[in-house]
Amino acid sequence: WGDDGHYAVCKIAQGYFEEETVVAVKKLLPAYADGELAAVCSWPDEIKRLPQWKWTAALHFADTPDDKCNYDYSRDCPNDWCVTGAIFNYTNQLMSASKDSQSIVHYNLTEALMFLSHYMGDIHQPLHEGFLGDLGGNKVKVNWYNQETNLHRVWDDMIIESALEKYYNSSLSVMIHALQDKLKYGWSNDVWSWGSCQLNQTACPNPYASESIDLACKYAYTNATAGTTLGGILTL
Ligand code: DCM
Ligand code: DCM
Ligand code: DCM
Ligand code: ZN
Ligand code: ZN
Numbered sequence: 135w136g137d138d139g140h141y142a143v144c145k146i147a148q149g150y151f152e153e154e155t156v157v158a159v160k161k162l163l164p165a166y167a168d169g170e171l172a173a174v175c176s177w178p179d180e181i182k183r184l185p186q187w188k189w190t191a192a193l194h195f196a197d198t199p200d201d202k203c204n205y206d207y208s209r210d211c212p213n214d215w216c217v218t219g220a221i222f223n224y225t226n227q228l229m230s231a232s233k234d235s236q237s238i239v240h241y242n243l244t245e246a247l248m249f250l251s252h253y254m255g256d257i258h259q260p261l262h263e264g265f266l267g268d269l270g271g272n273k274v275k276v277n278w279y280n281q282e283t284n285l286h287r288v289w290d291d292m293i294i295e296s297a298l299e300k301y302y303n304s305s306l307s308v309m310i311h312a313l314q315d316k317l318k319y320g321w322s323n324d325v326w327s328w329g330s331c332q333l334n335q336t337a338c339p340n341p342y343a344s345e346s347i348d349l350a351c352k353y354a355y356t357n358a359t360a361g362t363t364l365g366g367i368l369t370l
Contacts, residue, residue: 135255137176218340276288277363
């Protein structure tokens with residue numbers, strides 16, 4: 135996602151934190167966040183091109199072999215080096231710190247929180263589990279209305295941008311409030327299921343990745359070959 139997507143994901147997520155989590159997150163946030171997790175959720179994108187952070191760039195996605203519409207941890211996350219592996223890793227760091235004060239010395243838990251919150255957003259962007267050959271849609275040149283772009287950016291930024299203009303008075307907070315209402319009154323059964331994870335699992339990113347590649351195949355890649363014009367089909 136671009137900045138708006140990450141901000142919305144984190145703003146909505148922090149509304150579901152338990153009191154204990156609110157306290158722990160507040161302690162870890164850098165001062166400039168001013169107590170808002172959402173304020174730091176784009177940080178991993180801001181630093182990923184700097185030489186000392188280059189190693190994090192491949193942790194934003196988990197692509198599948200071309201035309202494979204399913205996800206497999208051992209195949210698509212070699213050496214745990216992908217978005218699902220990163221979610222397992224940073225969840226482990228944060229959970230071990232809550233049990234063992236030594237971890238506070240070994241890990242930078244402020245960074246762990248910012249990475250985890252960002253990658254939990256990225257894993258739900260369908261094309262962050264796109265095909266390896268086109269780099270998750272980055273190599274598929276398309277038009278969004280009359281603007282030249284690529285398929286990945288359409289899903290990271292442009293769908294959200296167009297929806298903001300068309301339905302939400304160009305206001306991100308209006309869109310977030312609309313989503314919060316949907317979550318409360320329309321999709322409340324789903325919200326319950328998102329809070330659960332199999333017993334003995336530290337995190338459950340594998341089903342999220344499976345859902346994303348399924349959606350990528352069903353929606354993002356459908357009718358989106360190179361050179362096509364997308365948009366004008368926006369109905370929410
Ligand atoms: N991005 C950013 N700051 C930067 C570089 C990129 O906010 N210095 C954003 C713009 C792109 C997004 O990152 O839309 C792509 O990152 P990804 O899709 O990995 O989250
Ligand atoms: N995995 C991991 N760290 C964890 C839990 C799981 O790296 N704490 C990885 C190793 C498994 C993969 O996830 O190969 C799939 O695990 P599962 O099928 O149990 O979700
Ligand atoms: N990306 C992806 N799969 C790849 C390469 C990149 O999903 N194989 C994502 C990461 C960024 C966006 O595409 O969100 C743009 O990549 P970059 O920022 O590396 O140019
Ligand atoms: Zn992206
Ligand atoms: Zn990212």
